[in-house]
Every structure is written in structure tokens, then in C-alpha cells.
Amino acid sequence: MATLLELLGGPAKRGAVIDDALRVLDAEVDSKGGLSGIAIKTAFKVVKSISPDFLRSTVDHLLNDFLNALDPLYQDALQRGADPKQMLVGNPSRVADALLAITDGRAAHAKNQAVKKTYEKLRDGAKKHVEAAVPRLAEMFARHVG
Numbered sequence: 001m002a003t004l005l006e007l008l009g010g011p012a013k014r015g016a017v018i019d020d021a022l023r024v025l026d027a028e029v030d031s032k033g034g035l036s037g038i039a040i041k042t043a044f045k046v047v048k049s050i051s052p053d054f055l056r057s058t059v060d061h062l063l064n065d066f067l068n069a070l071d072p073l074y075q076d077a078l079q080r081g082a083d084p085k086q087m088l089v090g091n092p093s094r095v096a097d098a099l100l101a102i103t104d105g106r107a108a109h110a111k112n113q114a115v116k117k118t119y120e121k122l123r124d125g126a127k128k129h130v131e132a133a134v135p136r137l138a139e140m141f142a143r144h145v146g
Contacts, residue, residue: 004067004074008144014063020140021059028133036125043118050112062102069098070141084145088138095137096130 008017029044048055073094077087088095103119103126110116 001075001078004071004141004145005064008141009064009067013144014060017140017144018056018059018063020143021063022055024133024136024140025055025059027136028129032129040122040129043122046114046118050114062106065102066099069102070095073098074141074145085138085142088141089135092131092134093127095134096127099130100126 008014029041032040070088073087073091074084076082077084080087104123107116107119107123110119
């Protein structure tokens with residue numbers, strides 16, 4: 001069975017996946033409310049202001065690791081004859097832990113101090129936000145995996 005990296009990380013689909021991931025990210029940020037939503041939206045503006053291409057290049061840089069991190073869930077779904085989308089939606093904590101392990105490692109070694117400090121400020125509540133994003137993320141993968 002092909003891995004998520006093989007299916008989505010190659011040149012044929014990579015650009016479309018990155019475009020879609022950026023739309024998912026925008027939608028998730030836009031959906032946040034309350035005080036934590038204000039903090040997230042402010043942080044997102046800071047990150048976007050670093051350079052016009054910063055988010056795209058960051059998603060591109062992280063994509064392989066994210067696909068590899070989520071591949072065990074995808075493969076498990078295939079082996080069980082289950083819907084991979086539902087496997088992701090049914091395991092939001094596992095998805096969040098896998099993705100945050102990657103971003104934690106990257107943030108620890110970030111050279112851009114504004115990004116590093118922004119990440120550190122938001123990290124405590126990040127898991128619940130990533131878990132909340134899992135349905136949109138699962139939809140995104142379903143659109144591209146086919």
C-alpha cells in the first residue's frame with residue numbers, strides 16, 4: 001500500500017495539498033473566538049507578516065514529516081478496511097500528538113525568535129486546537145487521496 005507521503009508528497013499533488021492546507025489553516029484561525037481566539041488571530045498575523053511566503057514555505061517544509069506522522073493511522077485504516085477519514089476523525093488526540101511532536105521539535109530549533117516566542121506562548125493550548133482541526137484536516141486528506 002502506498003504511503004501518504006507517496007500519495008500526497010510528490011510533485012503531482014504537493015502544490016494542491018499545500019494550497020488546501022493553507023485554506024484549512026485560515027478557516028481554523030477564522031473560526032476561533034473568545035480571548036484565546038484573539039490570541040491565535042494575533043499570533044497568526046505576526047507569523048503572516050514575517051514574509052509573504054512564510055506560511056507556504058513552512059507548510060511545504062513540514063509536509064513530509066506531517067504525512068509520515070499520520071501515515072500509521074492511514075495504513076491502519078486501510079488494513080482494517082475502514083475509512084481513513086473516519087480513522088483520523090476518531091483519533092483526534094493521536095493526530096494532535098503526532099503533529100505537535102513535529103512542530104515542538106522544529107520550534108525548539110527555530111532561528112526566527114518571533115516565530116519561536118509566538119509558538120511558545122500558544123503551545124499550552126495547542127492540542128485542543130489541533131484536535132478541533134482534525135475534521136477539516138481529514139476532509140482535506142480525503143479530497144486528495146481519493
